Amino acid sequence: MKKTVYINLAGKNYPLNFSLGTCKVINKELGGLENFDAALGGGLNEDTIEKIVTILHTLISQGCTYKNIFEIDAGIFIDEVENPAFDEEGHFKPLTKEMIELAIGIEDIEEIVNKINESVKVSSDTEVEVKQLKNEKAPKEVKV
Numbered sequence: 253m254k255k256t257v258y259i260n261l262a263g264k265n266y267p268l269n270f271s272l273g274t275c276k277v278i279n280k281e282l283g284g285l286e287n288f289d290a291a292l293g294g295g296l297n298e299d300t301i302e303k304i305v306t307i308l309h310t311l312i313s314q315g316c317t318y319k320n321i322f323e324i325d326a327g328i329f330i331d332e333v334e335n336p337a338f339d340e341e342g343h344f345k346p347l348t349k350e351m352i353e354l355a356i357g358i359e360d361i362e363e364i365v366n367k368i369n370e371s372v373k374v375s376s377d378t379e380v381e382v383k384q385l386k387n388e389k390a391p392k393e394v395k396v
Contacts, residue, residue, distance in 0.1 A: 256315050257374055259367045261355040264337035267315030267344060270375035277310040292365050308364060309349045311371055316344035
């Protein structure tokens with residue numbers, strides 16, 4: 253199941269993961285998920301920029317942690333991503349808020365908001381796998 257999307261900042265690809273940890277930060281910083289869309293579309297003032305950076309920082313941190321724990325450390329990292337933001341040990345290394353502010357230009361804001369929204373969508377998509385057991389028969393059609 254796909255749990256992350258990637259964003260390219262300063263030539264490196266960082267995973268974004270919209271998790272419960274992200275929800276906690278959004279609740280604390282924005283006063284709730286119901287304020288999420290308004291925070292991302294509030295014009296380019298200092299407050300909106302700070303909220304976007306905080307959300308992006310949280311998504312990247314959660315994405316890196318998710319990939320490191322549940323995929324790389326488990327030996328199942330299967331993403332084919334160009335220029336992943338790996339450290340010397342082959343793990344994802346998140347950016348600090350200050351680094352994010354340096355890497356993003358005004359012209360990048362629309363793409364950033366789109367990636368944030370994409371990560372929210374990916375987290376809400378569910379994938380269900382159904383397996384039929386060997387001796388199990390399909391249910392018979394009932395006539396009414």
